[in-house]
Amino acid sequence: MSWTEIGSEAELREVLGEVMPxxxxxxxxxxxxxxxxxxxxxxxxxxxxxxxxxxxxxxxKGDPAGFVHVIDDATIAIPDRPGNRRADGFRNIxxxxxxxxxFLIPGRHETLRVNGRARLIREAPFFDEMIVKxxxxxxxxxxxxxxxxxxxxxxxxxxxxWKPDTWNPGVLPAHAKLVKDVQVVEETLEQLEEYYGDAYxxxxxx
Numbered sequence: 001m002s003w004t005e006i007g008s009e010a011e012l013r014e015v016l017g018e019v020m021p022x023x024x025x026x027x028x029x030x031x032x033x034x035x036x037x038x039x040x041x042x043x044x045x046x047x048x049x050x051x052x053x054x055x056x057x058x059x060x061k062g063d064p065a066g067f068v069h070v071i072d073d074a075t076i077a078i079p080d081r082p083g084n085r086r087a088d089g090f091r092n093i094x095x096x097x098x099x100x101x102x103f104l105i106p107g108r109h110e111t112l113r114v115n116g117r118a119r120l121i122r123e124a125p126f127f128d129e130m131i132v133k134x135x136x137x138x139x140x141x142x143x144x145x146x147x148x149x150x151x152x153x154x155x156x157x158x159x160x161x162w163k164p165d166t167w168n169p170g171v172l173p174a175h176a177k178l179v180k181d182v183q184v185v186e187e188t189l190e191q192l193e194e195y196y197g198d199a200y201x202x203x204x205x206x
Contacts, residue, residue: 026149030073035148038112039076040066041105047078047141048100049092049118059089068103069126074145076114077121079130079137081205090141093118099143102151107162109153116146135205 006012028035043065050056061067061078069077078101080090093099101114119142130137160166172178176192179185187195 028148039068042103045103049089051092052095057088078141080139109156111151113151114148116143118143133205
């Protein structure tokens with residue numbers, strides 16, 4: 001099979017064309033009131049990081065809408081919640097502070113994108129404002145904004161992501177079966193099904 005690879009920005013522009021004027025000028029460096037409103041309504045974000053060798057990771061973060069704490073017009077904080085403790089993204093940030101964030105609002109086709117520099121904070125007064133169901137975060141990701149803008153709707157429109165009639169969650173086995181199939185685990189399938197059952201939801205914050 002013969003592949004034709006793109007190796008320069010000039011070649012890339014030959015394929016894509018020039019940046020649309022409206023897209024070229026939409027970047028900002030501080031939060032607009034509309035950005036604050038979006039963050040207050042968003043229950044979910046994706047955090048992209050890479051280590052000092054360029055190895056990448058994207059981690060999802062979710063909580064009730066408004067879980068992101070706005071410190072000032074150029075700084076936001078994202079609380080951490082109990083997870084699997086791999087800390088892939090956090091370990092990357094210790095080596096390379098640059099992060100990319102995408103904030104979603106269910107049902108909306110555009111997203112809010114934020115790029116900046118991140119720090120891991122283990123204690124700060126604003127932690128008291130990020131308590132959910134009695135859980136005060138043990139650390140937070142503080143991001144100093146370097147670039148912020150609203151991203152266009154086309155990818156969500158093409159994918160029909162928010163249209164329930166396109167959803168097919170049963171196309172793959174339940175999570176317990178996926179874990180049993182692709183990982184080396186000691187637990188039986190029945191034990192995994194119990195672990196990822198109703199009790200799993202009850203452990204979200206503890």
